[in-house]
Amino acid sequence: MHQNSRHENETLALDKMDELRDDFALRGRCEMFRVNLKAMAAAHQLAQGTNLRGHLVWGRKSHFEKLLTIRNLQSNDEDEDILQFFREHHDPVIFMERHAMKRAEFRKLISPLVRSGHLIQDYRGGFKTISPNSDSDLWDVKSEYIRGLVSEYPVISLKQVERLAGSAFSAEEISDVMHAFEEDGTLIKGFLVDDLQDICWGRQDILEGLKGIRKTRDLVVPPSDPLIHYFGSLLRERFGFGSAYMVFHKEEPIAAFKANTKDGVIEVTDFVGDSELEKEALRVMKEFAWEHDMPLTGKLYEQLRSR
Known part of the structure; x- marks a missing residue:
């Protein structure tokens, strides 16, 4: 994605x-x-x-x-x-x-x-x-907004849609829209993720072409990236953070950290990760910092480096 x-x-x-x-x-x-x-x-x-x-x-x-x-x-x-x-x-x-x-x-x-x-x-x-679009049907506007959100993800659960959509949508509204997408063929529904027990919706065209998807590079997803809401449950359950920077290595989340970003630096204030993959996590974090031309700093970062 x-x-x-x-x-x-x-x-x-x-x-x-x-x-x-x-x-x-x-x-x-x-x-x-x-x-x-x-x-x-x-x-x-x-x-x-x-x-x-x-x-x-x-x-x-x-x-x-x-x-x-x-x-x-x-x-x-x-x-x-x-x-x-x-x-x-x-x-x-x-x-x-x-x-x-x-x-x-x-x-x-x-x-x-x-x-x-x-x-x-x-x-x-x-x-x-700002004035609302008075000549538009509210349900149509809401449906198209949700359609735009879910079209970016191959598989998505109801909870993930709720987090991405925000409080302006009730769970009932989102559910109705998702069911409408099932009926018009936009999405299919089922247990689409092997290790997830929740019913999900997915785009059949993307799922059928998964074998041709190129691998994602190692990366850090910051709290300001919309993708972080897609991984919200994983961030809380695995790392105990409500909002944080997520570190991915070989397409798997291996760490998360909190940081202050004032004065042109990334000051690491908290870090949770797999101890066996800590060096890889630090490498990805350094690449992220280099991309933004903002060096990693802080006592915690120095402790991680010296381990």
Whole structure:
């Protein structure tokens, strides 16, 4: 999955992705990484808003309009003045001056609207009001969104879809959509994974062609990569983390670690892994750090190196 979703460069990767959280997520999707996400946001006029999993992500305005449509949330009457202002203007300084408001007060005022998806912040720091697609059928929009999610995975369980989709979808809605995909031939259903007792859905065209799939390189999947939600149960059960960097060697998860990434370094703060494959895990982590030009640091990392 990861290998087939990588593109030649960051421009092609951005064209294929609706949302990105950070440079780690962008770098993982391109073979050649020349320009960081901040520069790409300016070049492609991206904005930052809240996705359906509650994370701040970069994306196009049309994507956030779709997300607000899926949320199906009406704004509060007391927020209408703010939303109306940012329909006509984008500069927050004008709003603060008009209301004799400090930046901290302004942030407190707009944060709920950013979280609910009614406001986004553009690459220049301005804000824009988002409106839902009123001419679209809600069920059709939700179904197509789920279809886009599941189409990227050869096999997926109901729990995995729930994690990927976010809280805007109920379990019943997701189940109904998945059953509809069965009926129209998009997916097949069954016990599709040998060591998994859960019923899964899979794309028959991908499953039939599994023998021709090339092997995935050793890699680290960061917490900001959407793939991490696909491996959420495995991350918790095997490594005890809710969110972490997952290390893969020979297509198997062998370790997970937590890290701080401020000041241009990756400071390892926690590590859980197979003791017999610790050297391999460190090698993959070093390659990951080298790709991002961010050296590994920290007392724990030095302890791991010296073992």
